[in-house]
Amino acid sequence: MIGIQQLPLTGKHSIPFHTPVSVTRCQYKPIIKPEFITKNKDRFWSSSTGPVRAGWFLGLGEKKKVTDLPEIVQAGDPVLNEPARDVRPDEIGSERVQKIIDDMVKVMRGAPGVGLAAPQIGIPLKIIVLEDTEEYIGYAPKEEIKAQDRRSFDLLVIINPNLQKKGNKSALFFEGCLSVDGYRAMVERFLDVEVTGLDRYGQPIKVSASGWQARILQHECDHLAGTLYVDKMVKRTFRTVENLQLPLANGCPKPGVR
């Protein structure tokens, strides 16, 4: 945690210090490499609750600083609540923007997480990165993978993304965010979306996604508008990661596709 005396006066231009994101649903298993768990056992196990359930982005609690990579900014920093700005075409090839992208990929993979938006490392620019791997998915229960329509996809870097929903179907699942470390809530998302934007070389790209990838895209694009999942969650489902397995309160909607 960053002490109060270390908080930047304005989060907007602050270079983050260290930390991570994530989306999940009930009965999640950790998306973590086994050797990482072994090395960091204390972080994943508590005396009574067994392994801490994690998800899309993984909040690991106390972080140790192993590199000079930026930290993931935590809720409360205004950079997470304010719209990011477009990257100008002439900026895309710059050393600065290319380094921001490289840092984002490293921070996302280090978390580990499946998506990251530039404001999460303190940079108010419209850049997102996302990736989901067979390995990560392998740690989730099969029925959950199926329900979430979760399939692996290669690394995507999208600059100035523009997201549009396709169709009217939506899905309600638990998700979390490395910038709201340690918590989860159910969020309704469109089932199918299309995102247009530029790749890291400034070339136009179009991504059609459904299921879990569509959720990740919506979550990350929301970050660029200064919106966190807690702004959209079904409030009464909000809970700590440790309580993810507890039943939903009476009257809460059931997870699934609608």
Ligand SMILES: [Zn+2]
């Ligand atoms: Zn997030």
